[in-house]
Amino acid sequence: xxxxxxxxxxxxxxxxxxxxxxxxxxxxxxxxxxxFNELALRLFAHQFEHCDPYQRFCLRRGATPNRVETxxxxxxxxxxxxxxxALRSFASERTVQxxxxxxxxxxxxxxxxxxxxxxxxxSLVPSFRRFVLPDLEAGxxxxxxxxxxxxxxxxPDSSLSYMFGHLCExxxxxxxxxxxxxxxxxxxxxxxxxxxxxxxxxLCGTAFAFVHLCDALSARNTSLQLPEGSRAMxxxxxxxxxxxxxxxxxxxxxxxxxxxxxxxxxxxxxxTELGSQFHDSSLRDRxxxxxxxxxxxxxxxxxxxxxxxxxxxxxxxxxxxxxxxNTSSVLAIQTADLGRGIENGFEIxxxxxxxxxxGCSIAADELLSDxxx
Amino acid sequence: xxxxTVSHRLAQxxxxxxxxxxxxxxxxxxxxxxxVDRWSSPESVWRQRLVSELTPLAGFNAGLMExxxxxxxxxxxxxxxxxxxxxxxxxxxxxxxxxxQITAVLLAGSIPMPSxxxxxxxxxxxxxxxxxxxxxxxxxxxxxAESIAEVDExxxxxxxxxxxxxxxxxxxxxxxxxxxxxxxxxxxxVARVAELLHPYQRFVGYGHRTSVAVISEAATRGAxxxxxxxxxxxxxxxxxxxxxxxxVAVFVVGSDADAKTxxxxxxxxxxxxxxxxxxxxxVDGSTxxxxxxxxxxxxxxxxxxxxVELWASTTTAWTVIAEEDPSLxxxxxxxxxxxxxxxxxxxxxxxxxxxxxxxxxxxxxxxDLNSDEWTTAVAKLGxxxxxxxxxxxxxxxxxxxxxxxxxxxxxxxxDLELHTGKLS
Numbered sequence: 091x092x093x094x095x096x097x098x099x100x101x102x103x104x105x106x107x108x109x110x111x112x113x114x115x116x117x118x119x120x121x122x123x124x125x126f127n128e129l130a131l132r133l134f135a136h137q138f139e140h141c142d143p144y145q146r147f148c149l150r151r152g153a154t155p156n157r158v159e160t161x162x163x164x165x166x167x168x169x170x171x172x173x174x175x176a177l178r179s180f181a182s183e184r185t186v187q188x189x190x191x192x193x194x195x196x197x198x199x200x201x202x203x204x205x206x207x208x209x210x211x212x213s214l215v216p217s218f219r220r221f222v223l224p225d226l227e228a229g230x231x232x233x234x235x236x237x238x239x240x241x242x243x244x245x246p247d248s249s250l251s252y253m254f255g256h257l258c259e260x261x262x263x264x265x266x267x268x269x270x271x272x273x274x275x276x277x278x279x280x281x282x283x284x285x286x287x288x289x290x291x292x293l294c295g296t297a298f299a300f301v302h303l304c305d306a307l308s309a310r311n312t313s314l315q316l317p318e319g320s321r322a323m324x325x326x327x328x329x330x331x332x333x334x335x336x337x338x339x340x341x342x343x344x345x346x347x348x349x350x351x352x353x354x355x356x357x358x359x360x361x362t363e364l365g366s367q368f369h370d371s372s373l374r375d376r377x378x379x380x381x382x383x384x385x386x387x388x389x390x391x392x393x394x395x396x397x398x399x400x401x402x403x404x405x406x407x408x409x410x411x412x413x414x415x416n417t418s419s420v421l422a423i424q425t426a427d428l429g430r431g432i433e434n435g436f437e438i439x440x441x442x443x444x445x446x447x448x449g450c451s452i453a454a455d456e457l458l459s460d461x462x463x
Numbered sequence: 464x465x466x467x468t469v470s471h472r473l474a475q476x477x478x479x480x481x482x483x484x485x486x487x488x489x490x491x492x493x494x495x496x497x498x499v500d501r502w503s504s505p506e507s508v509w510r511q512r513l514v515s516e517l518t519p520l521a522g523f524n525a526g527l528m529e530x531x532x533x534x535x536x537x538x539x540x541x542x543x544x545x546x547x548x549x550x551x552x553x554x555x556x557x558x559x560x561x562x563x564q565i566t567a568v569l570l571a572g573s574i575p576m577p578s579x580x581x582x583x584x585x586x587x588x589x590x591x592x593x594x595x596x597x598x599x600x601x602x603x604x605x606x607x608a609e610s611i612a613e614v615d616e617x618x619x620x621x622x623x624x625x626x627x628x629x630x631x632x633x634x635x636x637x638x639x640x641x642x643x644x645x646x647x648x649x650x651x652x653v654a655r656v657a658e659l660l661h662p663y664q665r666f667v668g669y670g671h672r673t674s675v676a677v678i679s680e681a682a683t684r685g686a687x688x689x690x691x692x693x694x695x696x697x698x699x700x701x702x703x704x705x706x707x708x709x710x711v712a713v714f715v716v717g718s719d720a721d722a723k724t725x726x727x728x729x730x731x732x733x734x735x736x737x738x739x740x741x742x743x744x745x746v747d748g749s750t751x752x753x754x755x756x757x758x759x760x761x762x763x764x765x766x767x768x769x770x771v772e773l774w775a776s777t778t779t780a781w782t783v784i785a786e787e788d789p790s791l792x793x794x795x796x797x798x799x800x801x802x803x804x805x806x807x808x809x810x811x812x813x814x815x816x817x818x819x820x821x822x823x824x825x826x827x828x829x830x831d832l833n834s835d836e837w838t839t840a841v842a843k844l845g846x847x848x849x850x851x852x853x854x855x856x857x858x859x860x861x862x863x864x865x866x867x868x869x870x871x872x873x874x875x876x877x878d879l880e881l882h883t884g885k886l887s
Contacts, residue, residue, distance in 0.1 A: 168760040451711070
C-alpha cells in the first residue's frame with residue numbers, strides 16, 4: 091500500500107499511522123520520551139473523538155485531550171471491557187479483521203476490531219527479531235522455525251495464529267511450519283523432525299503446547315539435544331486447561347527434554363487486546379536480571395491498586411500498557427496482571443501456588459470457568 | 464516434620480483410642496459439650512487467645528474476628544451438641560454406631576468454626592483425631608486440643624496436631640494411613656486427597672462453596688432498607704467474605720426498577736461504616752489488581768450505556784456494583800459484592816444455575832417463608848441452608864454442611880438382625 095493512501099478516510103489518523111509505522115521501521119531503537127508523548131497524546135485525542143464509549147469513560151474520570159498532559163494520564167481501559175464492548179476508533183463498516191481472545195464456547199470472549207493490520211505487522215517483526223532472533227543477520231531467514239499453534243488458516247480469529255503466520259511469512263527458512271493441525275499437536279512428527287535437524291531449531295508456541303510436547307517426549311522416554319543456537323519462545327497461560335505448570339518448571343522441562351539452555355527460552359507477554367508484544371530479555375541481555383522488555387513505541391506503568399497511582403520502584407502493582415500500535419482501538423490498556431518494575435523492564439508476578447486460601451469460598455470466576463469446562 | 468513422625472503420632476493415637484472406646488459415648492458427649500460451652504461463652508479465654516494468636520497469621524482485623532466468633536458461635540452450646548448427637552446418632556436397639564479407629568482431619572482456611580466442629584465430631588464417635596493444620600491457621604486446632612485436655616485429660620490424649628506443608632507428599636501419605644480421612648479445601652485439593660486413598664478407607668471431602676442473598680422489593684423500602692443493608696453488610700464483612708457462607712451476589716426480586724439501586728446505595732454506606740469499625744484485612748496483590756480491574760470494567764460498561772452503577776471505597780476495601788442483568792460475574796471477594804435484579808423466581812433459578820453443586824446457603828429476606836414456594840425452589844438448587852440476611856455466618860451446630868450430617872459421614876453403622884424366624 092502506498093503511504094499516501096487514505097485507508098481510514100481520515101487524514102489525521104492516516105498521518106498518525108504513518109508516523110508510528112515509520113518509528114517501527116527504524117533499525118535502531120531509541121527510547122524517545124518526547125516523541126512517544128507527542129504521538130500518544132495525538133492518538134488519545136483521536137480515540138477520544140472517535141470511540142464514544144471510551145470518550146464517556148474518560149469524561150467520568152475528568153480526562154479530556156485538553157486536560158491530559160502526558161501519556162501517563164491517559165485513562166486505561168480494562169482488558170475485560172473487550173468482552174463486552176466493541177472498542178473501535180473507526181466506523182464499524184471499515185473492520186477488516188476481528189481477533190478474539192481464547193476461551194470456551196460458553197465463555198465470553200474478548201474482541202479486538204481492526205481497520206488495518208499494518209501496525210500489528212509492523213510492530214511484531216522487529217520485536218521478535220530483537221528478542222528471539224537477535225543473532226539473525228539482516229536479510230537471512232531462520233531455519234526450522236516451528237510453530238506449536240494452529241495456522242491462521244485454521245484459526246482465523248486468533249491473533250496468536252496471525253502473528254505466527256506473519257512471522258512464518260517474513261522470517262521462516264527451510265524446515266519451518268505449523269505443528270498444530272486440526273487442533274492437535276502433532277508431537278511425534280515434530281520430535282522426529284527435531285531429532286534429524288542439523289541447523290538450529292526455533293520453537294514458538296503456547297505454554298500449554300510445550301507441556302504437551304514435553305509429555306510426548308516423556309512418553310517416548312526421549313530427550314533431545316537440539317543443535318547449538320536452538321531456542322524457544324512460549325506465551326500464554328493455562329487458564330481453562332485444567333492443568334497448571336509453573337513457568338520455571340516448564341523452562342526446566344524444556345531444558346531437560348530439548349537441550350535448550352534456560353537463557354535461550356523466552357517468554358512472550360502479549361494479549362489479543364495489544365498490537366505489540368513484550369519479551370524476556372534473556373537472549374539479548376544475559377548479564378542483567380531476566381525482565382520483560384518492549385519496543386520504544388510502548389510504555390508500561392505498574393500501578394498500586396489501592397491508590398491508582400504508580401507503585402514505588404520495585405513494588406508490585408497491576409500492569410498498564412500504552413501501545414501506539416493500538417491505533418484502531420484504544421492505546422491504554424489496564425491488565426489484571428500483577429507486575430513489578432525491574433531496571434528498564436518489568437516482571438509478571440503470578441499467584442503463589444503455595445499460598446493457601448484463607449477461607450472456604452470459591453470465587454465466582456473460578457466457579458463460572460469450572461462450569462464452562 | 465518427617466513422615467515417620469506423622470506415623471508415630473498416628474500409632475500413639477491408635478493406642479489412646481483403646482482407652483477412649485472403653486468409655487461411654489454419653490460420657491464423651493458430656494465432656495465435649497463442656498468444651499463447646501467454654502468456646503461459646505462470650506468471656507471465653509479460648510476465644511481471646513484465638514483472636515490474639517491467630518489475627519497476625521490469618522490476616523483478619525482483630526475486631527472483625529471477635530465479631531465473627533461471636534456471631535458464628537451464637538447458636539453453639541453444650542446442649543446444642545448433645546442435641547446433635549441425639550439427632551444423628553440416637554441408635555435404635557437394632558443399630559450400633561461407632562467411629563473409626565482413627566480419623567485424620569486435613570484442615571483448610573483460617574475461619575475457626577469449621578475447624579472446631581471438624582475436630583470435635585470424630586471424638587464424639589470415640590475416634591481419636593490427628594489433625595493437619597491449615598497453612599494460614601496453625602492456632603485453632605492447637606487451642607481446640609488444649610481446651611479438650613483442660614476439661615478431660617484422657618480425651619486430650621486422643622487429639623493431636625501436625626504441621627507440614629500440603630506439598631509434602633510423604634507426610635500427606637503418612638497421614639492418610641488413618642482409617643477415616645476428612646479433607647477440606649478447594650475441589651482440586653479434595654480430589655487429590657481422594658485419589659491417594661484406598662477404597663476401604665472412609666473419605667469425607669468438603670470442597671469450596673459459595674452463597675447468595677435474595678431480597679424482596681419490600682425489604683428495600685422505608686425503614687426495612689437500612690435494616691436489610693446493615694444485615695447484608697455483616698454477612699459480607701465477616702471473614703472478609705472468604706467463607707463459603709459469605710454471599711457473592713445479591714438478587715433483588717420484583718419489577719421495581721429502583722429497588723436494586725436503593726439497596727446498592729444503602730449497602731455501600733453500610734460497608735463504608737463497617738470499614739471504619741472493622742477494616743478489611745490483607746489482600747494479596749493479584750486480588751487487589753483483580754478488584755481494580757473489575758471496577759474499571761464496570762465503569763467502562765456504564766460508559767458504554769449499560770445500566771451498571773458502581774460504589775467503591777477509594778482503596779480496594781469495598782465495592783458494590785449494581786448490575787444490568789442477572790448473570791453471575793467474576794467476583795474477587797474481599798468485600799466485593801454485585802447486586803442483580805430478577806423479575807421472578809424462574810429468572811432467579813436460571814441465574815443461579817451455574818453455581819450448580821457449589822451453592823451452600825441462600826439468605827432470604829422479605830418473603831413468606833411459611834410458604835413452601837421458596838424453600839422448594841432453593842432446595843432444587845442444591846443449597847444446604849436457608850436463613851435470614853445477617854445470619855449467614857451463624858450456622859447452627861447441626862447444619863447439614865454439603866447436605867450431609869455432621870457425624871453420620873464419620874460413623875460406622877452396624878444393623879442387628881436378631882429375629883430367629885427362618886426363611887421359608
